[in-house]
Amino acid sequence: MRFLALLRKELRECLPWLLLAAIILLAIGGFILRDAQLHEWYRPSPSRFPSGSIMKWYDFTIHPPLSPVGPVLLLTSIGLGLALGARQFWVPHFTRTWGFTIHRSLTRSTILCAKFTAAIIAFVISLGTVWLALYWYSSHPALFSMLPVKRVFIEGWLFILLGLVVYLGTALTGLSTARWYTSKIFGLAFAAIVIFPVILQWRLGWAFALIIISALILLSQTINAFSEREF
Amino acid sequence: MSETVLETKGLTKYYGSTLAVDHLDLNIPRGSICGFVGRNAAGKTTAIKLMLGLLKPTTGSSTLLGCDSQQLRPAIRRRIGYVTEGHRLFRWMTITALEKFQRSFFPKQWDDRLFADMIEYFQLSKRQKIKHLSNGQRAQVSLALALAPNPELLIMDDPTLGLDAAIRRQFLQGMIELIMRQGRTILFSSHILGDVERVADRIVVIDKGVLRANCSLEQFRAAVKKVILTFKDFVPDEVNIAGLLHCRRTEKQLELILVGTSDDRIAACADTAGAEEYNIVKMNLEDQFIEYTAPKNHRRLFKWEEK
Helix, strand or coil, X not given: CHHHHHHHHHHHHHHHHHHHHHHHHHHHHHHHHHHHHHHCCCCCCHHHCCCCCCCCHHHHCCCCCCCCHHHHHHHHHHHHHHHHHHHHHCHHHHHCCHHHHHCCCCCHHHHHHHHHHHHHHHHHHHHHHHHHHHHHHHCCCCCCXXXXXXXXXXXXXXXXXXXXXXXXXXXXXXXXXXXXXXXXXXXXXXXXXHHHHHHHCCCHHHHHXXXXXXXXXXXXXXXXXXHHCCC | CCCEEEXXXXXXXXXXXXXXXXXXXXXXXXXXXXXXXXXXXXXXXHHHHHHCCCCCCCEEEEEECCEEHHXXXXXXXXXXEEECCCCCXXXXXXXXXXHHHHHCCCXXXXXXXXXXXXXXXXXXXXXXXXXXXXXXXXXXXXXXXHHCCCCCXXXXXXXXXXXXXXHHHHHHHHHHHHHCCCCCEEEEEECCHHHHHHHCCEEEEEECCEEEEEEEHHHHHHHEEEEEEECXXXXXXXXXXXXXXXXXXXXXXXXXXXXXXCHHHHHHHHHHHCCCEEEEECCCHHHHHHHHHCCCCCCCCCHHHHC
């Protein structure tokens, strides 16, 4: 009951960012898919290649219509990670509500767990649901002649996980009492560095492993920072 | 009544190289209403946060209800109410939402009627959001939230800061509500000595992180005295008397601030110094506190006044 009360409070505080992220992804992703559906730009049209013209290999490099939504999802996920990390771990510092939050009949680890749970729920509800909806929409054979492969769908979830890594990095930076030019920046810098190998990684398994390892590193550091931190 | 609910031993806190709390040894007995007073930056908030385990001491320790402050279990925290400095609450919540939120942490202790009574007494609407409340109204909500779970120990960090006289009085009335319940202990920091005088039975004075007094209010009131010695011709630079804290010289008088000096000794001192007459000036608690915590060589606000 106490955990649920705290979780509800955390979710309510995440709600504006959760909705904003969902709306951004739905609007841009929906627009891209609708555009693809109307203009069928994702496949080479015979009208674009009149007979006798020279066709190069890249004219045939075609993607499923959901693929261009991937970068949008990645950016939205990073944005949501930054926003939630800041909301949960920076704002209480500026509004001086840490004392009121911490002094209650819960251990610090439970309080932190409620924050993490709220963030995961926020990611799943906003980005996960919208991504699932976009995938489902783009998989409609009646609407699109080229259906997305599963890899695109999994890549999307990796981008969502990457957002969680950014969230943990922001949380760690927010909890740090060091100066900006010293170890405070570590959390955000680490999360930023992780993004590049993940998006450049061709093998999904490696990308997934990289995300999990970096998330575990940041998670252990964040738990330690929260339990040791003075409020 | 002699059971100690709050105890600190050599509690010290440094922020970098700045000493905030210096070897604080404090005992607060159960059932007392303790005014924790000190000037700005005296270390009151730091001391309170150390006691609650929100800050880590550099050295020393403190216990609350018999439990080490650094390892306060949820079950112990449930017995301690805390009103934060500036009444920082979740701004987006309504009073009802905040009540529901707080109640879930005290399922058996929460007194719905007391909370409703206090909200009604303070003439607040439960539908109001915290962000739309004034500073005084937020203080009232804070107090209601802290009192509703019937805490054994209530710690309040400058609860009346920024409140006008009428709201302060209402707030103190709310505190008295808790005091009426047996066995409750209150520690509240304040700058307003009138408030301390009105409700506290014990006073703790902290100055630059150092504990200067920890006694009953009556003892403090009786101990700190201002004596004016009037001389006919020659005014000595100072006099030798036990308990002398400050000595100020004017044209024909010596103003002495004494601590714990008996009236007999004062009379003897006046006689020895050759004073024509002496007066023990009655001071209110605020004057006593200011004199007691004034620095030795307190300079005037404007330097030209010293000429």
